[in-house]
Amino acid sequence: MTLPTRSYAAFLFDMDGTILTSIASAERTWTKWAIAHGLDAATFVPTIHGVQSVETVRRLNLLGVDPVAEAAAITAAEMVDVDDIEPIAGAAAFLASLPPERWTIVTSAPRALAEVRLKAAGLPIPATMIAADDIPNGKPAPDCFLVAAERLGVAARDCLVFEDAAAGITAGEAAGADVLVITATHGAAHDLAARHVRIIDYRDVTVVTQPDGGLVLAPR
Structure with missing residues (x-):
C-alpha cells in the first residue's frame, strides 16, 4: 500500500462516501x-x-x-430514510484513534442531515464540523476546507483531505491541501482520483501521532 509519508497537522474528512455510505x-x-x-x-x-x-x-x-x-x-x-446508512469499513476505529483536536468533518450536507446520518452510522459528530449551512460557496470551491482548517487552528496546506467525489477532490486541491481518495463507494473511475493516493477503506491503515502532534499514516 502506498501512503503519503509526510506529517499532517490535521485530517479533514468529507462525510458521504468517505466515512459513511448513504x-x-x-x-x-x-x-x-x-x-x-x-x-x-x-x-x-x-x-x-x-x-x-x-x-x-x-x-x-x-x-x-x-x-x-x-x-x-x-x-x-x-x-427519514436512514435505515441502510453504515460506516465505511474501518472508519469508526480510525476516527476513534485520532486526537479530537486534529480532525473534523467537512460535508456538503446540511448540518441537520449530517447529524442524522452520522448518528445512524454510529460515528462521532465533531464540534468543529463544517456543513453546507456554514459555507455559502460549496464544493468544488475551497472555502469549506479553508474554514475547517482555520477552526482547527492550522493551515490548509498542512492538512490531508479525505474525499471520494470529484467536487470534493477539486475543493481540496484548490485549498492547497493534500488529498487521499476513498474508493469504497465510487471507485477510482473519475480522472481526478487518478492523480492522488487511493485506498478502498480504513481497515488496512493506521495513524501514528508524532511528538509534536503531527499525524502520519501507516499500513496496519
Missing part, C-alpha cells in the same frame, strides 16, 4: 424527485454527489422551481 438513501430520494420533475433519473442521479443540494437543483434551471425550497424538501425526505 448513497442508497440519497439516490432513492433524488430518483423520486427526478421522476416527479420529468428528468431522466439514470442520467441525473449520478451527478448529485459531493455538492450542496441547492446547487444541484439550481444548475438544472428548471422553470418555476425554487432551488432553496426544493433542496429543503429533499433534505427533509433524506432525513
Whole structure:
C-alpha cells in the first residue's frame, strides 16, 4: 500500500462516501424527485454527489422551481430514510484513534442531515464540523476546507483531505491541501482520483501521532 509519508497537522474528512455510505438513501430520494420533475433519473442521479443540494437543483434551471425550497424538501425526505446508512469499513476505529483536536468533518450536507446520518452510522459528530449551512460557496470551491482548517487552528496546506467525489477532490486541491481518495463507494473511475493516493477503506491503515502532534499514516 502506498501512503503519503509526510506529517499532517490535521485530517479533514468529507462525510458521504468517505466515512459513511448513504448513497442508497440519497439516490432513492433524488430518483423520486427526478421522476416527479420529468428528468431522466439514470442520467441525473449520478451527478448529485459531493455538492450542496441547492446547487444541484439550481444548475438544472428548471422553470418555476425554487432551488432553496426544493433542496429543503429533499433534505427533509433524506432525513427519514436512514435505515441502510453504515460506516465505511474501518472508519469508526480510525476516527476513534485520532486526537479530537486534529480532525473534523467537512460535508456538503446540511448540518441537520449530517447529524442524522452520522448518528445512524454510529460515528462521532465533531464540534468543529463544517456543513453546507456554514459555507455559502460549496464544493468544488475551497472555502469549506479553508474554514475547517482555520477552526482547527492550522493551515490548509498542512492538512490531508479525505474525499471520494470529484467536487470534493477539486475543493481540496484548490485549498492547497493534500488529498487521499476513498474508493469504497465510487471507485477510482473519475480522472481526478487518478492523480492522488487511493485506498478502498480504513481497515488496512493506521495513524501514528508524532511528538509534536503531527499525524502520519501507516499500513496496519
